[in-house]
Amino acid sequence: MVHISLWYLPLLVLLPLTVLAIIAVWLRRVAHRQSIAEEEPDWSVPALGDEEGGISPLHRWDVRCKIVTILGFSFVIASLGHLGPALTAVGISLIVSVISKVSLARVLFRLLALTGFLGMLVVVMPFTVPTHSGDTLVIFGNTDWLCLNLRGLLLSATISARAVAIALLMEPLFSTAPLPVTLHGLCRLGVPEMASQSVLLSYRYVHVFRHEARRMSAGMQVRGFRKRTDIQTLRTVAYFLGMLFVRSFERTERVFEAMRARGYRGRFPEPVELRMRTMDILMASVWLVAAAVLITYDRILF
Amino acid sequence: MHISDGVLPVSVTIGGYIAGAALAAWSARRTESEELPKVAVVTAAFFVASLIHIPLGPTSAHLLMPGLAGALLGPVAFLAISLGLLLQTLLFQFGGLTALGANALMMGLPAVACGWIFQKFKGKTQVGHAIAGGVTGASGTAMAAIFLALLLATGGEDFFGVAKVALLAHVPVIIVEGVVSAFTIGFLFRVKPALLESSFVRHQKTVND
Numbered sequence: 001m002v003h004i005s006l007w008y009l010p011l012l013v014l015l016p017l018t019v020l021a022i023i024a025v026w027l028r029r030v031a032h033r034q035s036i037a038e039e040e041p042d043w044s045v046p047a048l049g050d051e052e053g054g055i056s057p058l059h060r061w062d063v064r065c066k067i068v069t070i071l072g073f074s075f076v077i078a079s080l081g082h083l084g085p086a087l088t089a090v091g092i093s094l095i096v097s098v099i100s101k102v103s104l105a106r107v108l109f110r111l112l113a114l115t116g117f118l119g120m121l122v123v124v125m126p127f128t129v130p131t132h133s134g135d136t137l138v139i140f141g142n143t144d145w146l147c148l149n150l151r152g153l154l155l156s157a158t159i160s161a162r163a164v165a166i167a168l169l170m171e172p173l174f175s176t177a178p179l180p181v182t183l184h185g186l187c188r189l190g191v192p193e194m195a196s197q198s199v200l201l202s203y204r205y206v207h208v209f210r211h212e213a214r215r216m217s218a219g220m221q222v223r224g225f226r227k228r229t230d231i232q233t234l235r236t237v238a239y240f241l242g243m244l245f246v247r248s249f250e251r252t253e254r255v256f257e258a259m260r261a262r263g264y265r266g267r268f269p270e271p272v273e274l275r276m277r278t279m280d281i282l283m284a285s286v287w288l289v290a291a292a293v294l295i296t297y298d299r300i301l302f
Numbered sequence: 303m304h305i306s307d308g309v310l311p312v313s314v315t316i317g318g319y320i321a322g323a324a325l326a327a328w329s330a331r332r333t334e335s336e337e338l339p340k341v342a343v344v345t346a347a348f349f350v351a352s353l354i355h356i357p358l359g360p361t362s363a364h365l366l367m368p369g370l371a372g373a374l375l376g377p378v379a380f381l382a383i384s385l386g387l388l389l390q391t392l393l394f395q396f397g398g399l400t401a402l403g404a405n406a407l408m409m410g411l412p413a414v415a416c417g418w419i420f421q422k423f424k425g426k427t428q429v430g431h432a433i434a435g436g437v438t439g440a441s442g443t444a445m446a447a448i449f450l451a452l453l454l455a456t457g458g459e460d461f462f463g464v465a466k467v468a469l470l471a472h473v474p475v476i477i478v479e480g481v482v483s484a485f486t487i488g489f490l491f492r493v494k495p496a497l498l499e500s501s502f503v504r505h506q507k508t509v510n511d
Contacts, residue, residue: 071399078400079312086308110395117306120471121464128463155460162308167395174392194330198342198385199392205346206389213350227357234356234478238485241351241365245374245486246494248347252340259339 002138009140013148017123024115031109058100058176062280063185069287070173074166076291083154085298086161092290093168102171110167118160126152179203180271188274197268205255209248216240304387304405305453307398314456318403322384325410329380344375345382349389356478363475368409369442370483372417373435374490374497379417380410404453412445424498431498432488439483440476447472 004012058066077089097107129152131137136150174182183196220240227233310318333341348371355362371379384406390396397405416438424434450472451465490497 074307074400075312075315078308078310078315113395114306117304117309120467121309124464124467125460128467129460130462152460159308163306163398166307166398166400170391170395170399179392192330194338195326195385198338198345198381199388201339201342202346202349202385202389203392205343206349206393209346209350210353213354227355229357229359231481234481235485237354237356238482239489241354241370241482242486242489242493244351245347245490245497248350249344249494249497252343252347255343256337256340264339 002136004138004140009146012138021119024112024119027108028112028115031105031112056100056176057283058096058172060279061176061283062274062276063177063181064189064274065276065280065284066173066176067182067185067189069284070169073287073291074169076294077162077165077169080162080294080298081158082298083158083161085294086158086165088297089165089294090161090168092294093165096172097168100172100176102175106175107168107171110170111164114160114163114167118156118163121156121159122153125156126150128152129155178271184271185274193267200268205248205251208251209244212247213244216243304390304397305401305408305450307400309457310401310404310453311457312400314453315400315404318401318405318407318453320403322403322406322410326381326384326406329377329384329410329414332377341375341378341382342385345385345389348382349386352386356482358474358478363478365479365482366409366443366446366475367439367479367483368413368446369416369420369439369479370435370486372413372415372442373420373438373483373487375413376417376421377414379413380406383410383413408449408453409446412442412449415445416442428488428491431491432484435487436480436484439487440480442483443472443476443479447476 077086080086080089126148127146129149131149132151138148138150140146140148177185180200183200187193187196217240220236225236227237330338348367351370352365352367355364368379368383371383375382384402387397387402387405387409391399391402419441420434420438423437424431447469451469454461454465454468487498
């Protein structure tokens with residue numbers, strides 16, 4: 001148990017939190033501005049994964065092998081129980097990201113998306129974790145109600161490290177092959193073809209409807225609509241949603257009829273022919289060794 | 303709010319995957335397999351709608367809409383929501399790949415329940431529809447929040463505090479969601495009542511044939 005006087009509280013807890021929050025908000029704003037600037041010209045051609053075949057080993061890796069290995073590795077990371085191994089996993093994921101030459105902006109964007117949930121954990125857990133014997137408590141001044149449990153802090157840090165390590169693997173997993181190829185790989189692994197087709201279609205139309213929504217909200221702003229915290233805003237947003245649904249459901253019908261007219265009978269042609277080589281198996285075994293090392297580190301060395 | 307990677311125990315995430323896959327398969331069988339492209343496109347619409355932020359005092363909240371999805375899609379809502387969550391992970395890293403099954407259960411089960419409630423109690427007037435819509439909208443989010451708290455609590459007593467805070471944080475969202483859903487359903491009742499029939503996808507099929 002550590003007693004420190006109350007005036008340390010702003011210094012040790014509030015100040016770092018505020019700084020982190022300000023950085024997160026600022027980065028989010030920058031990312032938002034960039035995403036708008038980038039997306040506006042070619043909204044209809046979303047690129048998740050580059051088409052040019054790429055140059056890194058992960059681009060050349062067989063997509064089936066890649067999915068199974070990275071998904072399995074993610075579950076191994078999720079099962080780590082200590083901070084050290086989890087941080088090692090973050091290191092491995094960083095190395096993989098560098099090797100696969102993914103775009104830094106998109107990796108940052110993904111990490112920013114985590115800040116909301118993980119921020120809540122980091123703020124709440126140190127103060128709410130039940131006290132066990134052997135825990136280090138930091139008590140500020142003479143307050144009873146404000147007592148920071150270092151075990152909670154450690155736990156939330158471990159969770160954050162696991163989440164970051166897995167999130168860092170997502171860009172190497174999804175953006176090192178075009179989305180249709182990744183989904184084709186999933187089908188060959190036994191996922192129903194319908195599921196992968198649906199993902200492909202939704203992915204395409206998310207961008208179409210986002211464009212539509214942006215157009216509608218531009219129209220609303222031109223007519224003087226500003227978002228506020230009142231019932232009028234809620235009503236307007238509700239009508240906006242209703243209109244979005246009406247328009248998109250009608251478009252759904254047109255899309256489906258157009259597909260039928262072009263001979264759609266529940267199948268798309270295969271995008272590529274997949275072939276497994278020795279290199280693919282070798283890559284998978286390297287990952288397997290890494291996973292085994294992480295588990296050993298986590299379970300035996302602690 | 304979606305659960306991130308690395309938060310839940312691995313057994314819970316794997317169990318969530320298995321249960322989620324079974325329910326998605328059940329949900330897919332409720333519609334003609336040839337009509338699944340429609341579900342995909344409708345999912346995209348809900349996805350975009352869930353990106354809209356509503357100001358709440360100094361902060362803002364985005365809608366979760368399990369209630370509306372259930373009311374408009376019926377049992378197919380589970381499939382649509384799983385699909386939407388997969389897309390969110392793919393595109394924005396909301397939620398996470400390992401927690402996908404658990405997140406799908408958390409949002410999808412309330413949606414299916416809400417769809418049933420809405421069809422049962424919507425009545426025939428616009429006011430009746432709007433009230434039923436508001437109730438399903440609010441209760442859908444409330445159920446999802448309770449589910450979230452329960453899932454977090456599977457992590458052991460260390461997570462109880464976080465579960466409580468997460469539950470409390472959803473209270474304003476539940477209210478906003480209820481009001482917006484009521485207005486949206488009322489609007490749809492006037493503009494395109496066909497969308498509010500038992501299941502849009504099935505209904506349209508009978509019209510086409």
